[in-house]
Amino acid sequence: MQDQYILAFDQGTTSSRAILFDRGGNIVSSAQKEFRQIYPQPGWVEHDAQEIWAGQVGVAAEALARAGIPGSQVAAIGITNQRETTVVWDRDTGQPVYNAIVWQDRRTAPFCDEIRARGLADSIRDKTGLLVDAYFSATKVRWILDNVPGARARAEAGKLAFGTIDSWLIWQLTHGQVHVTDVSNASRTMLYNIHSLQWDDALLDIFGIPASMLPAVKSSSQVYGHTHAAHLGVAVPIAGVAGDQQAALFGQQCTTPGMVKNTYGTGCFMMMNTGDTPITSHNQLLTTIAWQVGDKVQYALEGSIFIGGSVVKWLRDGLGIIKQSSDVGPLAAQVADSDGVYLVPAFAGLGAPHWNANARGTLVGMTQGTGAAHIARAALDSIAFQTMDVLGAMQADSGITIAELRVDGGACVNNVLMQFQSDILRTQVARPKVTETTALGAAYLAGLAVGYWQSTDDIQGQWQLDTRFAPALPQEVVDRYVAGWQRATRAAIGWANDQA
Numbered sequence: 096m097q098d099q100y101i102l103a104f105d106q107g108t109t110s111s112r113a114i115l116f117d118r119g120g121n122i123v124s125s126a127q128k129e130f131r132q133i134y135p136q137p138g139w140v141e142h143d144a145q146e147i148w149a150g151q152v153g154v155a156a157e158a159l160a161r162a163g164i165p166g167s168q169v170a171a172i173g174i175t176n177q178r179e180t181t182v183v184w185d186r187d188t189g190q191p192v193y194n195a196i197v198w199q200d201r202r203t204a205p206f207c208d209e210i211r212a213r214g215l216a217d218s219i220r221d222k223t224g225l226l227v228d229a230y231f232s233a234t235k236v237r238w239i240l241d242n243v244p245g246a247r248a249r250a251e252a253g254k255l256a257f258g259t260i261d262s263w264l265i266w267q268l269t270h271g272q273v274h275v276t277d278v279s280n281a282s283r284t285m286l287y288n289i290h291s292l293q294w295d296d297a298l299l300d301i302f303g304i305p306a307s308m309l310p311a312v313k314s315s316s317q318v319y320g321h322t323h324a325a326h327l328g329v330a331v332p333i334a335g336v337a338g339d340q341q342a343a344l345f346g347q348q349c350t351t352p353g354m355v356k357n358t359y360g361t362g363c364f365m366m367m368n369t370g371d372t373p374i375t376s377h378n379q380l381l382t383t384i385a386w387q388v389g390d391k392v393q394y395a396l397e398g399s400i401f402i403g404g405s406v407v408k409w410l411r412d413g414l415g416i417i418k419q420s421s422d423v424g425p426l427a428a429q430v431a432d433s434d435g436v437y438l439v440p441a442f443a444g445l446g447a448p449h450w451n452a453n454a455r456g457t458l459v460g461m462t463q464g465t466g467a468a469h470i471a472r473a474a475l476d477s478i479a480f481q482t483m484d485v486l487g488a489m490q491a492d493s494g495i496t497i498a499e500l501r502v503d504g505g506a507c508v509n510n511v512l513m514q515f516q517s518d519i520l521r522t523q524v525a526r527p528k529v530t531e532t533t534a535l536g537a538a539y540l541a542g543l544a545v546g547y548w549q550s551t552d553d554i555q556g557q558w559q560l561d562t563r564f565a566p567a568l569p570q571e572v573v574d575r576y577v578a579g580w581q582r583a584t585r586a587a588i589g590w591a592n593d594q595a
């Protein structure tokens with residue numbers, strides 16, 4: 096028999112990737128395509144769901160072509176996706192009724208304020224593990240139903256379907272035959288009870304969403320359906336689905352309670368595996384479903400940082416002090432430290448553990464001697480400091496002191512950042528050889544479902560260390576840096592709260 100492979104779709108916020116993996120978890124080939132970010136108004140972020148679909152299926156074909164592998168040698172497809180992003184489409188035509196409303200979109204923040212004012216936040220949190228915020232899908236679906244002419248009536252007549260991007264892609268791949276999601280994506284909608292593992296009628300009522308719109312919720316590793324032969328030449332089983340952060344946790348093989356990964360992408364997303372126990376946070380973290388394999392549901396604690404690697408983009412595109420992202424390391428390395436300069440990149444408010452929607456970017460501590468290198472250094476430091484705040488909250492909530500932070504995402508290639516991260520966390524930071532852990536996690540989930548890998552034992556040895564960073568800075572220096580950061584954060588929040 097010819098060699099078989101697993102094809103992972105990694106549908107992210109700014110680009111769609113397809114990666115082909117072999118049995119050893121090695122990358123055989125990949126293809127990637129960026130797509131348009133649509134900003135109709137300040138604070139609004141949309142994607143064209145059709146463009147995402149066309150791009151994703153295009154990169155899948157391209158990845159196979161590059162490896163010279165036909166669809167018949169793909170044992171299964173795993174899908175992982177930007178989470179919360181909301182698509183509503185017509186069941187008959189398969190056409191979206193509105194652009195996808197992206198997780199970053201803040202248009203429903205006033206409605207979230209209303210929900211909190213009605214005293215509903217605690218019960219929503221108890222059921223979903225989430226804080227009431229525009230980030231999650233529920234208020235986005237409601238917005239579409241309220242603002243697209245005729246949408247509510249069509250939804251009530253059972254004509255419209257809702258899905259996160261995983262559901263949308265599966266619907267397209269199966270030509271409208273399969274409308275599903277997995278537990279990890281469902282747990283980001285703010286409509287799903289993470290304890291009873293069901294859509295919650297009372298929540299559907301609060302948000303005015305007809306149950307007929309919802310996908311069926313499945314495990315993260317099973318055959319959901321087969322692709323229509325039009326796409327890869329043959330029908331291929333779609334056998335793994337997880338939200339991208341959960342998939343990265345799985346791909347990092349953080350499969351035992353207490354293991355933590357941090358993904359340094361546009362934002363930073365830290366997750367701790369908490370096993371079969373959903374831990375309620377007292378520090379404004381989210382409780383979420385990590386994945387379900389077989390009948391075993393695993394939970395996680397999560398802290399999301401809105402501006403992570405994108406602060407480097409801002410140095411490039413906003414300030415113009417670097418030409419390309421990779422220039423930031425050498426520029427920052429020109430100085431020993433930021434010399435008292437702190438950047439709090441609260442460009443879109445602050446996420447965990449502050450959740451302050453009004454906070455704005457703050458740059459403090461400058462003197463006549465401050466130059467571009469100090470600002471670059473402060474920008475990188477801000478990624479590490481925000482991560483430190485989230486990890487502190489996570490350790491407090493779980494009572495676990497972690498031994499190692501596993502890292503991935505575009506900005507984890509930066510050694511200056513990783514070393515500083517280890518220094519201020521006083522913890523080992525471990526960067527694996529394969530940093531495409533999101534796609535790898537989806538591939539593992541799919542491969543396990545079809546017997547490509549027999550059990551998690553088969554993949555256990557595949558995580559390989561690239562570089563380990565160990566704390567080197569003296570404690571008193573770290574204490575001084577951290578105290579400065581905390582002052583700067585207070586300044587960012589104080590500036591927002593001081594509005595007349």
Ligand SMILES: Nc1ncnc2c1ncn2[C@@H]1O[C@H](COP(=O)(O)OP(=O)(O)O)[C@@H](O)[C@H]1O
Pocket residue numbers: 107108109110359360361362403404405406407408420421422423424504505506507508509
């Ligand atoms: N050498 C680098 N140092 C720091 N940040 C970087 C570096 N290279 C890329 N980045 C940042 O990493 C981010 C891209 O990471 P990626 O994981 O591809 O993001 P996403 O999946 O969120 O689109 C960008 O915000 C970019 O600014």
Ligand SMILES: O=P(O)(O)OC[C@H](O)CO
Pocket residue numbers: 106107108109176177178179198338339340360361362
């Ligand atoms: O597309 P990414 O990798 O930035 O991830 C987005 C997250 O899933 C949003 O919750």
